[in-house]
Amino acid sequence: MKTTRKQFNTLLLTALAGGLFGSASAQTAYPSRTVTMIVPAAAGGTTDLAGRMLAQALGPAVGQSVVVDNRAGGNGNIAAIAVKRAEADGYTLLMQYSGYHVISPLVSKTASPWEQKDFQPVANVLSAPQIIVLRADLPIKNMAELVAYAKAHPGKLNYASSGNGSLQHVTGAMLEQQAGVQMVHVPYKGTGPALQDLLGGQVDLTFGTAPPFMPHIQSGKLRVIAVTSKTRLPSLPDVPTTAEAGFPGVDAASWFALFAPANVPKPVIDKLTADISQVVNTPAFKQKALEQGATADYQNPQQLGDKVKSDLVRWAGVVKSARIEAD
Structure with a gap:
């Protein structure tokens, strides 16, 4: 049976459309399996707490399990390298601590095994x-x-x-x-x-x-x-800030944020960011953070990226003047 030109063109258009819509469907299907969140610290600290709080809340929001993988050591470098080398598909993410992300590279005696460009910001989760x-x-x-x-x-x-x-x-x-x-x-x-x-x-x-x-x-x-912040902690309301005590320059708030490998597709980042915004801003998440002495503090990728840049400049001055080096 011969295929007419009109039939051929119809089949071609159908195939092309299927490919296009198939790609879109594949993108919106993320995640379709377990997501791993690598934490650069042992269990029990605030970085681990941030990772576990987010994993527990994010799993139901995305419809898949989100598991925490603790990889402590090397001033955060072991975890960072693992995520840097991971497939850029959004299934391996880094729950990062500001001390590791902006201070470790400044105090290292040797060249850092990773660079800021190796990661893209997803969202800030907690501040403390x-x-x-x-x-x-x-x-x-x-x-x-x-x-x-x-x-x-x-x-x-x-x-x-x-x-x-x-x-x-x-x-x-x-x-x-x-x-x-x-x-x-x-x-x-x-x-x-x-x-x-x-x-x-x-x-x-x-x-x-x-x-x-x-x-x-x-x-x-x-x-x-x-x-050491500009405002008091709700969990310690009677404890003054360093600014109130006469030392406004002693301002050392930490942040805990999610990063992804550099080349993860934008639709994946957009979905993660939207889902994290939803869960971090719930009353339950905010209350749990307060009970632990932290603050739920969602910031989008642009805001988180700007924070990283400003912190690198700010802490570089302190590290240089104090002549601090890592082991």
Whole structure:
């Protein structure tokens, strides 16, 4: 049976249309399987909390499982490299911590194994200022007393951090610069060991996001004297900000945001961004964040990208003046 030109043209148009609509359908079908969210920290910290909160809420929104894969180590580089090398299809994402994303590259002694251009912003999820936490038996009740004590006893106070070049280390250096004091930095391999030695009295104070410290603050084992942000934490309403205490330059809020490999298609990013906006802005998500000492803080890709650029400039000055290097 012969195919007429008219029939041939109809078949051709049908095939082309099917291809076009098939491609569109494939794009809108994302995700069609499990999405993996790689977290550059061990379980228990705020980065892990941000990842698990988002994964739990995002799964039902996208209709697929979203699982957390903890890959701690290397100042966040192990996780970042894994996502950088992943297929750019939106099924492997990075729940990133600002300390790793903007400070680790600044303090590295060698060239960073990844660059900002290797990732594209998806959405900011949580924000959490650093808090200044002391062992409860230290005779210091506020920022003024801390600075006075440090000036009267140069080099006697020590502060713990989660490692050389960590955000806690840089925050401590910022406070020293702003207050004109000298303290001893004691680096640990993570917030967990630093917290344990603070509780044990081996170190005097530390800086960090609130979630890991909240149970010990509530029990009276630790004392918090300031929040390093422009506004007070709703979960610690009686604790003044560093600005209120006379040190507005000590502003060290952390953020926790989702990034994707650089070449993930825009329709996938758009869908993720829209779904994250929906879940982060729910009352339930906001309340859970507040209970943990953080704030639900959705920001779109453009806003997150701008934040990264401004933070790189801001922290570079502190790192350079304090001569901070990672191990």
